[in-house]
Amino acid sequence: xTQLPDTVGIGFKRSHFDALQATPNRLGFxxxxxxxxxxxxxxxxxxxxxxxxxxxxxxxxxxxxIGGAGPLDRDHLTRLKNLCERYQPESFSEHLxxxxxxxxFLNDLLPLPYDDETLATVCEHIDQLQSAIGRPMLxxxxxxxxxxxxxxxxxxxxxxxxxxxxxxGLLLDxxxxxxxxxxxxxDPRAYLAAFPTQAVGEIHLGGHDEEELPxxxxxxxxxxxxxxxxxxxxxxxTMHRLGPRPTLIEWDTDVPALSVLLDEANRAADxxxxxxxxxxx
Amino acid sequence: xxxxxxxxxxxxxxxxNAELPPGITAVGDLDRRxxxxxxxxxxxxxxxLGQRFPSVARIVGDAFFKAVAQIFVTAHPPRSPVLHTYGxxxxxxxxxxxxxxxxxxxxxxxxxxxLRGEAYHAADAxxxxxxxxxxxxxxxxxxxxxxxxxxxxxxxxxxxxxxxxWAMNQxxxxxxxxxxxxxxxxxxxxxxxxxxxxxDPDAARIVAALIGGAPLGAxxxxxxxxxxxSAFSTLLQHGLIIGLSQAKESGTHD
Numbered sequence: 001x002t003q004l005p006d007t008v009g010i011g012f013k014r015s016h017f018d019a020l021q022a023t024p025n026r027l028g029f030x031x032x033x034x035x036x037x038x039x040x041x042x043x044x045x046x047x048x049x050x051x052x053x054x055x056x057x058x059x060x061x062x063x064x065x066i067g068g069a070g071p072l073d074r075d076h077l078t079r080l081k082n083l084c085e086r087y088q089p090e091s092f093s094e095h096l097x098x099x100x101x102x103x104x105f106l107n108d109l110l111p112l113p114y115d116d117e118t119l120a121t122v123c124e125h126i127d128q129l130q131s132a133i134g135r136p137m138l139x140x141x142x143x144x145x146x147x148x149x150x151x152x153x154x155x156x157x158x159x160x161x162x163x164x165x166x167x168x169g170l171l172l173d174x175x176x177x178x179x180x181x182x183x184x185x186x187d188p189r190a191y192l193a194a195f196p197t198q199a200v201g202e203i204h205l206g207g208h209d210e211e212e213l214p215x216x217x218x219x220x221x222x223x224x225x226x227x228x229x230x231x232x233x234x235x236x237x238t239m240h241r242l243g244p245r246p247t248l249i250e251w252d253t254d255v256p257a258l259s260v261l262l263d264e265a266n267r268a269a270d271x272x273x274x275x276x277x278x279x280x281x
Numbered sequence: 282x283x284x285x286x287x288x289x290x291x292x293x294x295x296x297x298n299a300e301l302p303p304g305i306t307a308v309g310d311l312d313r314r315x316x317x318x319x320x321x322x323x324x325x326x327x328x329x330l331g332q333r334f335p336s337v338a339r340i341v342g343d344a345f346f347k348a349v350a351q352i353f354v355t356a357h358p359p360r361s362p363v364l365h366t367y368g369x370x371x372x373x374x375x376x377x378x379x380x381x382x383x384x385x386x387x388x389x390x391x392x393x394x395x396l397r398g399e400a401y402h403a404a405d406a407x408x409x410x411x412x413x414x415x416x417x418x419x420x421x422x423x424x425x426x427x428x429x430x431x432x433x434x435x436x437x438x439x440x441x442x443x444x445x446x447w448a449m450n451q452x453x454x455x456x457x458x459x460x461x462x463x464x465x466x467x468x469x470x471x472x473x474x475x476x477x478x479x480x481d482p483d484a485a486r487i488v489a490a491l492i493g494g495a496p497l498g499a500x501x502x503x504x505x506x507x508x509x510x511s512a513f514s515t516l517l518q519h520g521l522i523i524g525l526s527q528a529k530e531s532g533t534h535d
Contacts, residue, residue, distance in 0.1 A: 036365075038365075041403060041404040044402070046405075068289065073361075076363075099362065103360055104293075104359070104360070105358065105361060106293070106322045107322065107325040107359070107364065146307045150282060184308060216309065218313065218314060
């Protein structure tokens with residue numbers, strides 16, 4: 001599913017390139033957004049080629065619209081294939097969401113109902129992607145703000161069925177679990193207990209924003225804040241149960257100094273060490 | 282029951298209007314919760330546009346840029362998830378946007394930024410050594426066909442000193458009165474940056490002809506020899522010539 005090491009990585013931001021080069025490499029891997037490396041050449045590729053020599057690499061797509069009703073964008077599939085050939089990443093991942101409709105790309109991870117029709121569509125798209133890039137992918141659970149009355153399957157059952165049908169792995173975003181469960185007044189521990197954890201090839205940890213509404217809290221997956229304490233707790237519980245998994249700290253808006261991300265990464269590394277010892281003893 | 286395509290179409294339509302799509306639910310405050318999607322789509326596309334056109338944003342100010350971006354991203358959403366290619370229609374949109382009519386040079390500044398984005402992401406190529414290049418050309422300069430760097434773009438304004446206005450609006454750029462004449466520039470990758478190099482508009486036209494594959498003699502026709510010489514030496518000096526060949530039908534072009 002993934003060749004990433006069971007250690008901690010960070011989402012690479014181009015503003016951190018110099019600082020990262022000057023920092024002793026204690027990170028297990030770097031992750032980049034596929035769509036930022038789809039030009040023919042120039043500084044983005046020059047930087048990534050340099051980093052690739054020193055780090056394991058996860059390529060994370062944010063624009064394929066796997067959960068979209070329409071066919072996948074063939075040009076984009078080709079671009080993803082070329083990118084995977086160019087960098088031979090240890091892992092490729094994408095989202096359970098749609099982002100394009102009728103030729104317009106909306107640049108957001110939009111939700112879908114979970115039913116037999118969408119299950120078939122998503123599985124077909126994952127099959128297409130996996131054969132295009134010649135490797136299994138990891139599918140990430142989404143942050144959601146609304147649900148659909150027509151859904152007939154729980155998200156965890158939907159993901160399990162996808163894994164069974166396509167052989168893909170899963171990217172478990174613990175922040176997304178906490179965000180979605182809080183928004184829908186569900187229990188994140190029950191969600192994690194039902195999650196098909198044997199398929200988890202990577203963990204994401206990021207920050208969220210919070211707003212109080214009359215109906216209860218609204219959490220927004222902003223990737224612009226430190227990982228919240230309840231998310232750390234859920235992460236630690238999950239790692240002690242599953243054993244260590246490759247873990248990514250992601251921070252995409254209002255990106256702080258590299259040292260802030262490395263502090264978050266150290267905190268995750270301590271949790272992974274604890275989980276490693278707990279499993280060994 | 283709605284198909285997934287119908288559900289998605291209704292959801293997508295609701296991102297741009299005040300109505301909620303049918304079939305969605307939440308624990309309460311459904312309008313506010315759905316609006317997270319509306320806000321993210323609008324905000325993230327405007328941000329992407331702002332990253333491609335930072336000088337336009339600087340010239341008009343944040344509030345104006347956000348307003349114009351909102352209208353543009355709704356009317357012209359991206360067709361591709363590769364957002365560094367987004368915004369090709371923005372210069373023409375600005376030209377026909379009445380509130381921007383008092384800044385008639387704004388579409389030209391936007392065109393410079395479009396070309397800078399293209400140059401930044403273009404393929405890599407090594408320049409031809411200058412002495413090799415000069416030696417090979419001297420045999421039959423008129424029929425020399427130059428291969429130019431993939432990042433090289435030509436900007437020519439029909440009416441405005443757009444290059445000076447662009448330069449003035451860079452971080453640290455000095456506010457000096459721009460010259461009265463229309464300007465041109467070569468835009469190409471230099472190090473980690475996309476450089477904008479002001480050149481004579483006739484020299485720019487020569488470079489545009491060379492990019493189009495014209496042999497040196499034909500490209501320089503009807504241009505003063507000193508302008509032609511300066512166009513060529515600019516290309517050489519900035520490492521923009523990556524290869525040379527001879528036009529097939531020697532001497533037969535007009």
